[in-house]
């Protein structure tokens with residue numbers, strides 16, 4: 001059975017219907033890619049899966065690890081093993097990075113990973129990501145360069161070791177070095193956690209050396225096409241126009 005099984009999901013925000021019956025299913029250890037033009041509803045799907053209260057689920061179900069999580073708070077979804085990274089990483093003046101990571105780890109593992117054990121694990125990951133541990137005492141995100149923000153995001157991903165990570169345009173606007181950070185983070189996540197991924201992206205470069213199991217194309221709040229990894233270079237050449245007004249089909 002699938003790790004994530006989204007069935008016929010419809011959703012609205014501010015009384016505007018955004019998703020119109022989306023179905024998508026991701027198995028354990030699989031890497032899926034979600035593509036589509038701006039405004040298609042990709043981020044809405046990610047946030048809805050995570051339980052963002054700005055969106056109302058108006059129909060359908062979200063099954064994760066065998067149970068319907070539609071009614072769970074974002075905290076409980078995180079504890080269940082879901083993770084969403086954002087397009088714009090947070091900056092929280094006054095909160096040291098270490099405190100933030102402590103809170104995140106406690107949300108995910110409760111008493112299971114804390115104190116010295118947590119600190120040691122974080123330092124190990126800093127080392128792995130080539131990140132100066134001095135950052136742990138700095139204010140969260142404040143004054144971090146693009147590359148440093150990405151390292152922080154990958155540190156979070158590897159620390160929380162979710163069962164499914166949704167990366168929402170985490171690679172947009174990055175230079176080559178920062179792209180490398182994201183690629184290595186994704187590889188480490190797949191290797192160490194056997195984690196599943198839903199990668200929302202416009203940038204097919206990040207996908208070049210990844211083994212992609214399935215590609216979903218969203219247009220106007222619907223899945224307009226699905227296929228294997230060969231869909232990615234096809235979209236690179238042809239864009240999304242041919243999917244507009246089209247129903248579910250392989251090109």
Ligand code: ADP
Pocket residue numbers: 013014016018036037038039040041042043044045054
């Ligand atoms: P994508 O990520 O594919 O670019 P989004 O999910 O961000 O698309 O947005 C889909 C549509 O829903 C857009 O028309 C957007 O303006 C609208 N939308 C997204 N979030 C909200 C919100 N919180 N309130 C109102 N409208 C929203």
Ligand code: MG
Pocket residue numbers: 038039043
């Ligand atoms: Mg957008």
Ligand code: MG
Pocket residue numbers: 042043044169
């Ligand atoms: Mg988006």
